[in-house]
Amino acid sequence: MLDSTDLKILDQLSKNSRITMKELGDYVHLTGQAAAARVVKLEDQGIIEGYTINVNQVKMGYLVHAFITIFTKNTNHQPYLEFVKGEKEWVINNYKISGNGCYLLECQFPSHERLDDFLVELNQWANYQLSIVIHPHKV
Amino acid sequence: MLDSTDLKILDQLSKNSRITMKELGDYVHLTGQAAAARVVKLEDQGIIEGYTINVNQVKMGYLVHAFITIFTKNTNHQPYLEFVKGEKEWVINNYKISGNGCYLLECQFPSHERLDDFLVELNQWANYQLSIVIHPHKV
DNA sequence: TTAAATCCTTTCATTCTTAAAGTAAAAACA
DNA sequence: TGTTTTTACTTTAAGAATGAAAGGATTTAA
Structure with missing residues (x-):
């Protein structure tokens, strides 16, 4: 179902979900378009549920x-x-x-x-x- | 320190961190450039710690x-x-x-x-x- | 053996980003 | 009070990324 390229993509997006598809493609030796197509597929499969940020809760006043x-x-x-x-x-x-x-x-x-x-x-x-x-x- | 525009930006990025700066700008009534500058500032302040994805752990086999x-x-x-x-x-x-x-x-x-x-x-x-x-x- | 599907690349028009210059308002200072 | 500096924004324009379409190679199915 998921090959090693998909796992690398998930790993990379976990570390930085704002990476460009071109950079992501370079990382897994694909064109940006091919990487983007894989990401869309992962979204459609429900494996990628969403894109979000990590907020420093202490700096937001939650001590x-x-x-x-x-x-x-x-x-x-x-x-x-x-x-x-x-x-x-x-x-x-x-x-x-x-x-x-x-x-x-x-x-x-x-x-x-x-x-x-x-x-x-x-x-x-x-x-x-x-x-x-x-x-x-x-x- | 943080105004309501910053809070809206954090809220929007929490919901979708892959939004374009142009769209984010439209959302808070700023140009894409101004929105991007605010985001950089939030990163520099350490309030935005990173950009990541939500992965469906059950679909990844963690039951x-x-x-x-x-x-x-x-x-x-x-x-x-x-x-x-x-x-x-x-x-x-x-x-x-x-x-x-x-x-x-x-x-x-x-x-x-x-x-x-x-x-x-x-x-x-x-x-x-x-x-x-x-x-x-x-x- | 052929047909269909999958996965990828290339090309190109469109859109987004980034950097620089300029403006206006607020803050700091003499 | 008047001047300078800082901050936050816009506009402009070049450069980069995206998304759509066409095409090729390989695998799967009939």
Whole structure:
């Protein structure tokens, strides 16, 4: 399905999605047009889902990054899920999980005060276990 | 520091980082040249850290997404950290955390068999608590 | 063996980018 | 207060990249 050229293209676009198709072509020994055609195919296959940027969240004022393990208070998760839906400003991901807890909620906040405000609200709908990220260490 | 035009630019690039500077300029009522200059400034400020793609990990064969809370076996974390460094194929992020556990390890695997292989190795250096993602629900 | 499909290149018109010069408004300074 | 500097933008124009079309080579299917 995917050959080594496709994998190189994905690798290169992961590192710099604004590269020109000509440069991308040079990298995989194809013309820009051929590289562009492969990229369109990867998009059509749904392998490339989108093009985005990495933003420095600390410089954007989000100093606190937290993972919160959620234990909903009753079997109906809807109140919790509605709460999360209304907190898009802070919530990065809400993973439904099996294991310890029902959800793993990834959030970011400008301060511990804001985190505390959030936890007070959250506690209406769920119990939780808080983990604050000290250092990201991306791999 | 950042005005509303900068925020619109970041928002637009987050949605599609391959947009032309001309289109981006149209969106914020500037010429392509002025928009490009703003983008360069955002890069220089370190607010835009990079341009990347979203890849469908399931279509790439990574069917299992897991968060593993790590409790290192002794106070020296180095053996665990060395292990993680050698497992780049599976590890997405290794967050150092305060709270429950020492690290939160985000991983992906093609199968539960591969996950099991990983856990057996991991268990040489750390105890762990496993959470498998059932549904991502990005916000 | 022929027909169709796939994947690539070449060509060329169109569009985008980049650099330079110029303008206007705001900020810094005497 | 008046002058200079800086900042942010536009316009212009050359150079580079893109996208569409035509064509060739190789593989797949009939």
